[in-house]
Amino acid sequence: MKARILVIEDEIAINDLLCMNLEVTGYETVSCLDGNEASDTIRQDHNFQCALVDIMLPGKDGYALLPELKRFGIPVIFLTAKADLSSKVKGLKEGAEDYIVKPFEMLEVMVRLEKVLERHGSTQEQLQIDDVIIDTVSHTVIKNGEEIYLKPMEYNCLMMFVKSPNKALSREQLLSGLWGVEFEGETRTVDAHVGRIRKKLGWQDKIKTIPRIGYRLEVDL
Template sequence: MSKILVAEDELAINKMICMSLNITGYETVSMQDGQEVLDYLAAGQSADLAIVDIMMPKVDGFALLEPLNKAGIPVIYLTALGDIESKVRGLSGGAEDYMVKPFEMLELLLRIEKILKRTGKSDELIKLDDVILDMKKRTVSKKNEQISLTPMEYDLLCILAKNRNIALGRDKILHEIWGAGFEGETRTVDVHVAALRRKTGLHIASVPKIGYRLEVGE
């Protein structure tokens, strides 16, 4: 399970991010000022990635970048500072990504996953109740028996698994799997979801007027 450090002084945003990360299978460490982050690192603690606000009390996000990088923790800045100077300072200083508030949680989750994969810190095995998804081998098994999926079915399961317990729209799924240039109908998603339900036995709930949500226990 990947551990994400969330350094955000606005409590409501901090809780929302942590809750969303937890229900999608991440472990979170919540902090509300920069000094907490420095104390955490000084105690020898680590994380697989840090989401950092810039305008925090005691020690700001810019000052945290160097110690986080030295600890081998990639950083995503999530801040209200949208000016080009702040973006350049953050990215040139070594941040992996820079997002401006307000933001979409799904976009943040996708960026987190891409960074964890690029840095080799993403989970290779994802447990979905009694189904095991092996991201490295691209295999799916249930009770130690292999499940045969088509490449599209596998990619769809990956998208649902990485965003488990979160509703995903059909258009979003189409874009992620088939690409922006796909000209088919959203019915394509329905057909592949039906196949996944039949083959895996997973609870993929239909969300009215939106799409689908893979529901798994904690």
């Protein structure tokens, strides 16, 4: 079953960006553009595994929505331009699971969302891109019904692309995600992993090389 994510964001472009990226990676989304609409939605349908919530909303703000979401056991991640420490402390003390300041990177949002879902036992078990199915529990990859063996680092590299579709990822970003910030090896190490993923999945034309930057997984939205 797909995890359902409630997106409460009044900026249409950001709302659309969040929903498109979530849906590409296998989530089901419901979006609201103001706090009053969100409040009505929560009362009528509260089967959500997480909510991404802006704080500064028309109608009820994110702080006012927080107890309504908590009442139905819906974890909340605040996505907000309010970068001051007092706002962050208030959000976390009142029960938000996480607090992300705008402008944000979609990859960071996806990773933090995944961590919240893991804590609440609601992880997305299967993701599909074209004819490739990724089981995030068993870490298996199936293409056209046949299992494709990926080494652990290859699998982790694939997941970084999947969590950030249509976004150019630099070699440094990939290295940091795979080995941590302390890794001091040659950035071209990433090229070997990407090359093997392309060959094994037949994704030579799907993972594009971005000159002087890195790579981008192209997915139809």
